[in-house]
Amino acid sequence: YHRNVFWFLLSSHLRCNMSNEVVVILDAGSQYGKIIDRRVRELNVLTDLLPLQTSASAIKEIGCKCIIISGGPSSVHQGEAPEFDSEIFNLGLPVLGICYGMQLINQVFGGTVATTEFREDGQFETELDKSCALFKGLDVSCQTVLLTHGDSVQTVAKDFSVVGKSDALVTAIANKAKNIYGVQFHPEVDLTVCGKQVMKNFLYDISGLKGSYTVTSREEACIQQIKTTIGKSKVLVLVSGGVDSTVLATLCYKALDATQVVAIHVDNGFMRKNESQEVLKALKLVNVDVKLVNASNTFYNSTTTLYVKHAKHKVNSRVLCQTLYPEEKRKIIGDTFMNIVDSEAHALGLTIDDCFLAQGTLRPDLIESASKLVSSNADAIKTHHNDTELVRALRARGRVLEPLRDFHKDEVRMLGRRLGLPEDLLMRQPFPGPGLAIRVLCAEEPFLCPEFSHTQTVLRLLAAYSNSINKPHALLQKIHAIISSEQEREKLQKYTDRFPMKAVLLPIKSVGVQGDGRTYSYVVGLSSPDPKPDWEALFFMAKTIPRICHNVNRITYIFGNVVSEQIQDITPTVLSFNVLSTLRQCDHVAHSVLVKRNLVKSISQMPVVLLPLHFDRNMLFRGPSCQRSVVIRPFITNDFMTGLAAYPGTHIPEDAVLEIATSIKKVPGISRVLYDLTSKPPGTTEWE
Ligand SMILES: *[C@@H]1O[C@H](CO)[C@@H](O)[C@H](O)[C@H]1NC(C)=O
Ligand SMILES: *[C@@H]1O[C@H](CO)[C@@H](O)[C@H](O)[C@H]1NC(C)=O
Ligand SMILES: *[C@@H]1O[C@H](CO)[C@@H](O)[C@H](O)[C@H]1NC(C)=O
Ligand SMILES: *[C@@H]1O[C@H](CO)[C@@H](O)[C@H](O)[C@H]1NC(C)=O
Secondary structure, eight states: OHHHHHHHHHHHHHHTOTTSOEEEEEEOSOTTHHHHHHHHHHTTOEEEEEETTOOHHHHHHHTOSEEEEOOOSSOTTSTTOOOOOGGGGGSOOOEEEETHHHHHHHHHTTOEEEEOSOOOSEEEEEEEOTTSGGGTTOSOSEEEEEEOSSEEEEEOOTTOEEEEEETTEEEEEEETTTTEEEESSOTTSTTSTTHHHHHHIIIIIISOOOOOOOSHHHHHHHHHHHHHHHTTSEEEEEOOSSHHHHHHHHHHHHHSOGGGEEEEEEEOSOSOTTHHHHHHHHHHHTTOOEEEEEOHHHHHTOOOEEEETTTTEEEEOOOGGGOOOHHHHHHHHHHHHHHHHHHHHHHTTOOTTTEEEEOOOOHHHHHHHHHHHHTTOGGGOOOOSOOOHHHHHHHHTTOEEOTTTTOOHHHHHHHHHHTTOOHHHHTOOOOOTTGGGGGBOOBSSOOOOTTHHHHHHHHHHHHTHHHHTTSOOHHHHHHHHHSOSHHHHHHHHHHHHHSOOEEEEEEEEEEEEETTEEEEEEEEEEEOSSSSOOHHHHHHHHHHHHHHOTTEEEEEEEOSSOOOSOOOOOOOBOOOHHHHHHHHHHHHHHHHHHHHTTOTTTSSBOOEEEEOOOOOOOSSSOOOOOOEEEEEOOEEOSSSSSBEEOOBTTTBOHHHHHHHHHHHHTSTTEEEEEEEOOOBTTBOSSOO
16 A cells, blocks of 8 residues: 555656656666666656556556666566566567666566676776667777676577676677667666766667756746645744755745745754854845744753664663764654754644645655665655654644655755755755764774774785785785785785875774665774875775775775874763864864865765874873864765765865865864775765
8 A cells, every 4th residue: 555655656746747758767676766767857857766567558558758677676586576567578668777677678588697696886897889879979988887786697688789798797788679778787876987878878869858857847836836735824844954945945935925934943053063044044035034943952961762672662862962872863863853843833823723844855755765665675664754743743634745756956956046045055065964963973982893803904914915915914815815806906016015004993883885784883094104195095995995894884094194003992972062062163164175165066065073083192101082083074976875985186176185184183172184085885975
């Protein structure tokens, strides 16, 4: 039942928009499904995202121009393979299969698919046939693409030709007569450099679409929807300061009478420096009046009840200013926020009977929920919606308004621009709801588990690889088992020779994604006696280390002198006003450099995170750990699912990076500044 409702919601907009050209995306449960959707819409083509098992006749009824089959977690030759209707290949429509979709095509047309022994997710080089319509216009035939682990094509289906290869792996197949194509890599993500061109070729050239679906044509529909839904009632809008809720509030003001809109902004004490004031001021400029609720003192001492799964009972959490665990912080902040909203709404006289709630739910949120339902993982659905008593009651009565549910992030920005919101507000980098609270790594004790010293030894060998190979060590074999190609070993030798490095395992935990799960694990700090960072060598190490040490989620470069001593303790850290104000100052000076140099747009996001680490303590008289360090994470992404650490000299000028490091170092109480070199995967954008 839930499944159907979700899919209906996703495609409902389409039903009243039949004049547009439509692409059907059949979702096999991929984590990248929503990015395919976004990529297609970015090319101004309307999509209808449907489950893989949708019948050929249903697809025919929609009148779409072509079909894209997504990747998915299943295997085509195992029992759990999802159902599908093979008639979809007889509709005479162009088809593009991605990853799982390609294997499915290959199997349907008589080829075979085998489970690959072992392959890691990541960027690989592949040769593509430029004479194939799918790869028309690529500048070179060798392309960098994202491959994810899983099955691969063993024998190619009859009537299909191989149009892409990476060593022995078939990366693309084509049947020109039938207009059916398959790619093993993910053209929808940024990590596939030529991805957009491939999608464009498929949509415009192969399927003959025009690309006439634009934001302009949708603004009026939004306004109309708000007017009809709200009528004479009132609407509550929670303004976080992010782009979505700001655009939403502006739309509501444009559609309704000002007395009908109640916009509230809560300062939870974890905002950036001066952020609340600036958001309020910007909205005032477009005549949106927001009520400020300053609840930073309330949040500080707030608690919530936690459900302990294995013990099946509830316990009270610590107060927020003493909580150590990221999930606990999130829960307390979320619950406290809800209570505050409930009492404010009550104080403003809103009742269930005369009010609606407007939410800035975007299309990717809906797709994610729907996609999880398809992989029958209903438990895992993230609650994207604020769940307060009032909100729940409004939801139950269908009194929730989500006018942006058909928009992706970049489209919301375009809409905001049309509505006259200032550019600096629209281009604001995304900032998590719990704000600075999840950018302070809290800890009372160092994270030292039994494998700490073993991992440290492997790291020592790796960082000094050019010397290590001269002194046989049992662990070198382990390294060579993974770095198996001669070419890679030569690179490792070259880089460690030209840039002397030390690698220390830091006794803290940070979040990463490995496979399908989130893990909390170690961070490595690289440093060098050479004061000029060799970014090429550093980024190479950042790619290599997690492949060998699976308990490492992140690799950082430590600015300044070489760090050779092992750090075995930490500076006890909680969310106190003091700690937060230190981080707020560091975040402010770092972002001021970006603003001053006009770099805000070129970096997608730059979390500035406080770490409980004190380096460079006197070795003779070891003073207590009392300072903290800061890591900056300039990050490049368009799709917000995958991304790269910004490469100094390419994505961000090197002197800007050095200026940021120098200015943070001047903030009182800061020991060292670090630079996060990790791409995603394996490291997430945020550290907690
Ligand atoms: C804070 O923001 C307000 C509104 O934009 C501005 O007038 C004020 O000068 C800012 N203060 C600081 C310290 O930046
Ligand atoms: C909220 O109160 C705190 C502490 O009293 C203060 O530092 C902060 O600037 C206030 N926030 C706003 C947006 O005025
Ligand atoms: C938090 O609670 C403590 C102990 O009850 C109290 O002393 C302190 O003033 C409270 N802090 C805030 C910010 O309300
Ligand atoms: C609820 O919504 C507000 C405003 O959109 C946001 O700041 C806050 O983080 C959300 N809370 C949760 C728990 O998602």
